Structures are given as structure tokens and as C-alpha cells.
Amino acid sequence: MTTTFPQAPSLGKRPPRDLNPGLEPSDRIFHGSATMIGMFVLIMTGSIGVFLGYQSIPTLRHYGLSFFTQTSWQPELDKIGIAAVLVGTFEVALVAMVVAFPFALMLALFITDYAPKQIKSWLVSAVDLMAAVPSIIYGLWGFYLLQPHAINLARWLSQHFGWIPIFHVDTDPNAAVWQQSRYTSSAFIAGLAVSMMAIPLACAVMRAVFDQAPLGEREAAMALGGTRFGVARTVVFPFAKGGIIGGTMLALGRALGETAAVLIIVSPDFVIKPRILEAGSQTTSQLIAGNFGDATKSQLSALLTAGFVLFLITLLVNSVAAVVIRRSRSGAGTEI
Amino acid sequence: MSVRAKLSGSSTDNERGRKDTTGSGLANLRAPVLMDHSAATLEAIEVSAWFSGTKVLDDVSLSVPPASVTALIGPSGCGKSTFLRILNRMHESVLGAQLAGEVLLDGLDIYASGHRPTDVRKQIGMVFQKPNPFPSMSISDNVVAGLALTNIKIGKQDREDLVETCLTRAGLWNEVKDRLNRPGSALSGGQQQRLCIARALAVGPKVLLMDEPCSALDPTSTRRIEETIAELRTQITIVIVTHNMQQAARVSQRAAFFLAELGAPGGIVESGSTTQLFENPVDPRTEDYVNGRFG
Numbered sequence: 001m002t003t004t005f006p007q008a009p010s011l012g013k014r015p016p017r018d019l020n021p022g023l024e025p026s027d028r029i030f031h032g033s034a035t036m037i038g039m040f041v042l043i044m045t046g047s048i049g050v051f052l053g054y055q056s057i058p059t060l061r062h063y064g065l066s067f068f069t070q071t072s073w074q075p076e077l078d079k080i081g082i083a084a085v086l087v088g089t090f091e092v093a094l095v096a097m098v099v100a101f102p103f104a105l106m107l108a109l110f111i112t113d114y115a116p117k118q119i120k121s122w123l124v125s126a127v128d129l130m131a132a133v134p135s136i137i138y139g140l141w142g143f144y145l146l147q148p149h150a151i152n153l154a155r156w157l158s159q160h161f162g163w164i165p166i167f168h169v170d171t172d173p174n175a176a177v178w179q180q181s182r183y184t185s186s187a188f189i190a191g192l193a194v195s196m197m198a199i200p201l202a203c204a205v206m207r208a209v210f211d212q213a214p215l216g217e218r219e220a221a222m223a224l225g226g227t228r229f230g231v232a233r234t235v236v237f238p239f240a241k242g243g244i245i246g247g248t249m250l251a252l253g254r255a256l257g258e259t260a261a262v263l264i265i266v267s268p269d270f271v272i273k274p275r276i277l278e279a280g281s282q283t284t285s286q287l288i289a290g291n292f293g294d295a296t297k298s299q300l301s302a303l304l305t306a307g308f309v310l311f312l313i314t315l316l317v318n319s320v321a322a323v324v325i326r327r328s329r330s331g332a333g334t335e336i
Numbered sequence: 337m338s339v340r341a342k343l344s345g346s347s348t349d350n351e352r353g354r355k356d357t358t359g360s361g362l363a364n365l366r367a368p369v370l371m372d373h374s375a376a377t378l379e380a381i382e383v384s385a386w387f388s389g390t391k392v393l394d395d396v397s398l399s400v401p402p403a404s405v406t407a408l409i410g411p412s413g414c415g416k417s418t419f420l421r422i423l424n425r426m427h428e429s430v431l432g433a434q435l436a437g438e439v440l441l442d443g444l445d446i447y448a449s450g451h452r453p454t455d456v457r458k459q460i461g462m463v464f465q466k467p468n469p470f471p472s473m474s475i476s477d478n479v480v481a482g483l484a485l486t487n488i489k490i491g492k493q494d495r496e497d498l499v500e501t502c503l504t505r506a507g508l509w510n511e512v513k514d515r516l517n518r519p520g521s522a523l524s525g526g527q528q529q530r531l532c533i534a535r536a537l538a539v540g541p542k543v544l545l546m547d548e549p550c551s552a553l554d555p556t557s558t559r560r561i562e563e564t565i566a567e568l569r570t571q572i573t574i575v576i577v578t579h580n581m582q583q584a585a586r587v588s589q590r591a592a593f594f595l596a597e598l599g600a601p602g603g604i605v606e607s608g609s610t611t612q613l614f615e616n617p618v619d620p621r622t623e624d625y626v627n628g629r630f631g
Contacts, residue, residue, distance in 0.1 A: 117431065216466050219426065219429070220468040220469075220470070220532070221470075223424065224461070224486070225457045225458035225482060225486045226482075226486065230487075231485075234481060329471070
């Protein structure tokens with residue numbers, strides 16, 4: 001094969017040779033099937049996006065921007081919007097992440113740096129099992145086991161931090177007989193249940209990057225008289241920064257889309273409510289799951305539009321997570 | 337005003353501030369940030385070591401005089417590095433590591449109950465085979481990393497003085513004084529290794545252990561490190577593991593020859609002054625090794 005390289009005249013009279021030997025037959029089969037499966041995943045994800053986008057056109061054409069500013073969801077009055085739902089979605093996700101982040105971080109550090117060898121493998125399996133529990137179970141757990149206790153914490157928070165708008169509850173927290181029902185079925189309790197699903201995801205990513213922290217640097221910190229926590233602070237955390245952020249965002253993506261647990265716990269309420277401890281909220285996925293059954297054609301389109309918005313938000317969060325992880329030192333070799 | 341003068345001034349301030357924390361013996365060095373340049377005697381008595389039940393060192397005794405360089409030589413896998421890591425309790429950080437015997441620092445057993453490994457390591461610093469500066473830190477942050485790690489707070493001026501003193505002692509100051517805020521990982525391999533030496537010196541150790549500090553470096557960088565060792569020798573006790581026989585002859589005053597027979601744990605064949613070990617060895621195995629007949 002003769003190729004000319006005009007930009008490199010100094011190559012001399014022998015041009016570079018063709019170094020592509022071609023694939024072996026077995027490689028060719030594997031290469032082909034792997035490519036097909038890879039493409040299939042891309043096509044699947046892409047087609048979901050295209051389908052949702054296409055279905056959203058009539059709704060967006062009909063309601064325009066008011067779809068994003070209207071809080072109520074009353075198809076019979078032709079008032080449909082996702083403003084309250086989006087706020088609720090982020091509230092639940094925020095509560096979940098505030099709980100899940102420190103928990104996952106400490107759990108991952110304990111597994112990689114503190115736990116004795118025998119306990120370590122048990123813990124890893126336990127955390128993986130946590131991820132495998134169906135979300136409906138977490139919903140039931142949250143509703144029947146967690147809620148009766150969590151409302152006491154909610155009341156305490158509103159007693160002491162009620163002056164911060166998000167912790168305010170529209171009832172007298174100090175009343176002798178306090179209105180327990182004002183504290184149940186809130187975004188706070190749903191967030192706690194969702195955090196149980198976010199923890200294993202964040203923990204798995206963090207654990208993987210903590211384990212990669214270079215032994216040489218760990219030993220250097222130890223030889224300087226550093227404690228285990230000192231080593232974590234100077235070596236492990238700076239090294240794993242990308243993985244910590246990325247893992248957290250991955251878990252956030254999960255928390256944003258969580259359906260079953262939220263559906264069980266939260267009582268629907270279509271107002272923009274910054275009070276996370278107070279009964280009633282609404283998330284996007286809960287809206288879709290709750291209204292899907294008896295929707296007319298136009299309502300279905302509206303629900304799919306809400307789904308499209310959620311899809312885009314999750315896609316954005318996950319993409320940012322992937323970029324953060326890949327750009328960091330620890331994640332240079334990992335893909336999420 | 338010279339750096340030394342400034343340092344001695346601030347060091348009395350520091351001393352006054354933490355009078356209550358200073359006790360005797362090992363606890364002593366928890367405090368002094370600005371080193372007193374006191375070298376210590378190190379003595380290993382009948383040390384044996386195991387990894388997961390396999391004996392790797394058998395009954396090793398070695399006395400290291402203060403303010404001198406002691407070289408540990410011997411073929412790969414004979415337990416030199418394990419022995420070195422026993423000297424500052426890094427050995428126990430490996431899973432399944434065990435130990436018998438005593439290591440005395442100025443007469444006090446560093447393995448005695450009640451002595452924390454973190455305190456021992458502050459007094460007996462270590463430089464590793466592969467340069468390992470903290471990549472997320474600047475050059476000056478790397479030098480004082482040991483203080484941050486052990487929660488010792490110092491003023492801005494003291495910090496600057498300490499950075500300059502340690503980098504000067506490690507022979508790196510002139511090369512990096514204009515870029516102290518640049519990342520430590522941007523330096524060349526030899527410079528990184530000297531940065532690691534400066535970092536180890538900053539916590540004020542009485543002994544410095546070096547585990548093949550030049551084996552990853554080019555000849556020029558190796559020579560610079562050897563010069564640094566020669567300059568440090570008067571102020572601090574140094575124990576160096578090396579595979580390079582010429583290097584051992586150049587930098588050390590005393591030497592110990594380690595050997596592990598096939599299937600047996602390692603031990604010291606012979607130790608003594610470097611000149612004697614190289615020119616007039618008692619044991620024929622030592623003679624064979626130093627003359628390059630095996631290993």
C-alpha cells in the first residue's frame with residue numbers, strides 16, 4: 001500500500017508501512033457481536049429519549065411554558081403543570097443525599113481502611129444486598145417501621161429549627177398533644193427511605209476508588225506519624241475526590257427517579273412547598289405512577305412529558321457524574 | 337538575620353507553649369517542630385519476623401551508632417527491607433505480620449506497650465524506594481505535610497522557615513525556592529525523592545530510614561541524594577538499604593550483610609565498619625557477595 005505524507009517530507013524514501021494485520025476469524029466474530037450489543041444499548045437509550053420527546057410534543061404545544069410553571073395537576077380543568085412536582089422531586093432527593101452522602105462515605109472508608117479482613121467481605125456483601133432489596137420493600141419499611149419514629153425527629157427539628165423555612169411545619173410543634181398527622185407522609189420521610197437505596201450505590205463507587213489510593217502515598221503518610229484518619233484525609237480523600245463526587249451524583253440520579261417507596265410514603269399534594277417535614281408532597285415519578293392507570297390520551301401525553309423532563313434531568317446528572325469521575329486522577333482508569 | 341537564628345528564636349517560643357506536653361522518652365518528640373538535630377542510637381536485639389506464619393527474619397541483632405550511616409546490604413529477598421520497616425513499626429501495617437525481639441531507641445523499646453506507632457514513626461522517619469510526594473499538594477505543603485498529619489499547628493513565619501530549612505537540608509532549596517507553590521508531582525524523580533527527604537525531616541526525626549532511595553533514579557540524581565546523605569550524617573542517624581555495593585561503600589561508615597539461605601529466613605551474616613566489611617570480611621560469603629560473585 002503506498003501512501004504519501006506531504007506534511008512529513010523528512011521520512012525519506014521509504015514511506016511508513018501498513019501495520020494493520022486484520023482480525024483473526026474468532027476475533028472477527030467476537031468483535032462483531034460485541035459491537036452489536038454495544039450499539040443496541042445506545043439505540044435503546046436513545047430511542048427512549050426520542051419516544052418520550054416525540055410524545056411530549058402535543059402537551060408542550062398545548063400548554064407551552066405554563067407546563068413548567070403551573071403547580072396543579074387537574075386535567076378536568078385543563079390545568080396541568082409540573083412546577084410543584086419538580087420541587088417535590090428535588091426535595092426528596094435532597095433529603096436522601098444529605099443522609100446518604102456522609103453515611104456512604106464513612107461506610108466506604110470503614111470497609112477499605114478500618115474493618116478487619118473477615119468483617120470486610122461480609123460488609124461488602126451486605127452493602128450489595130442493600131442495593132438488591134426491591135424499592136417497594138424500602139417503601140413498606142419506611143411507612144410502617146421508620147415513620148412512627150421519624151416523626152419524633154421531624155417534630156424535634158421543627159421545634160428547634162422551625163425558623164428555617166424548610167424545617168417549618170404549619171402546626172404548633174410544642175402543643176401538649178401534638179398533631180402527629182402533620183408530620184407523616186412527608187418528603188423528609190420519603191427521603192429517608194430513598195437514602196437507603198442511594199447509600200449502596202454511592203458506597204460502591206467510593207469503595208472502589210478508596211481501594212485504588214496508592215500504597216506508596218498511604219505508607220508515606222503513615223511513616224510521617226499519621227493516624228489512619230490522617231492517612232484518609234491527606235491521601236485517600238484527595239485521591240478519591242472524583243469518585244466521591246461522581247458516586248454521589250450517581251446516587252442522586254437514582255434518588256431523583258425513585259418511585260415505589262415514594263408512592264407508598266408520600267401523600268400527594270400539588271403545591272410548591274418548601275417545608276420538607278410537613279405532610280404531603282409529590283415527585284415526578286410518583287405523579288406518573290399514580291395517574292397512569294386512568295389517564296386519557298391527552299393526560300397520558302402530559303405524563304410522558306413529565307417523564308421526559310425527569311429523563312433529561314437524570315441524564316444530565318449521570319453525565320456530569322461520569323465526566324467528573326473520568327477527569328479525576330482516581331477515575332482515570334474507571335468507567336461508570 | 338540567618339535562618340538558624342530566626343529558628344532558634346521561635347523554637348524557644350514553641351518550647352514554652354507546650355511545656356506541659358513534654359514528658360520523657362518517646363513522648364518527647366511529639367512536640368518539637370523545629371528540630372534539635374539530635375541523632376539517636378538505634379539497637380535491634382534478637383529480632384525475628386513472620387508474614388502470615390512464615391518466618392522471614394531470624395534472630396537479627398544490630399547496633400546503629402548515632403550520627404552515622406549504616407548500610408544494609410544483601411541479595412533480594414533476604415529481609416533487609418523487612419528489617420528496616422521493623423525499625424519504625426511500619427512492619428505491623430502489613431496484614432499478618434508478626435515480630436519478636438526488641439528495638440531500642442536511645443535505650444527505650446519502641447514496641448513497649450503504651451508507645452503508639454504514630455509517635456515512634458515521628459521519631460524514626462522513612463524514605464521509600466519510589467518517590468511518593470503527595471500529588472495534590474504543593475512543594476511547600478508536601479514539606480510540612482507531617483505536621484498537618486499529626487495535628488501540629490505552627491505560625492506562618494515558622495512554617496516558611498521550616499520549609500526553607502528542610503529543603504536546604506535535603507539539598508533541594510535552590511532548585512525549588514521560586515516555585516514552592518507548584519505541585520510536588522511536577523518535579524523530576526530525583527527532586528521528588530529529595531522532597532520526600534525534606535518532608536521526613538520536617539517532623540524532626542532522630543533517625544532516618546532509607547529503603548533503596550536511589551534505585552528508581554538516574555546516576556546524577558543518585559549522586560545528589562548521596563551528597564544529601566553525607567550532609568545529613570552529622571545531624572541524624574541514617575540506616576540505608578541498598579543494592580548498590582559502590583553506594584554502600586561511598587555513603588556508609590558501618591554495614592551489615594544480610595543473607596537468606598534457600599528456604600530459610602534471612603539474617604545478618606556479618607556486620608561492622610564498612611571498610612572492614614568490604615576490604616577484610618571475616619565470612620567467606622560476605623567476601624563473595626561484596627566482590628560480586630553472587631546476588
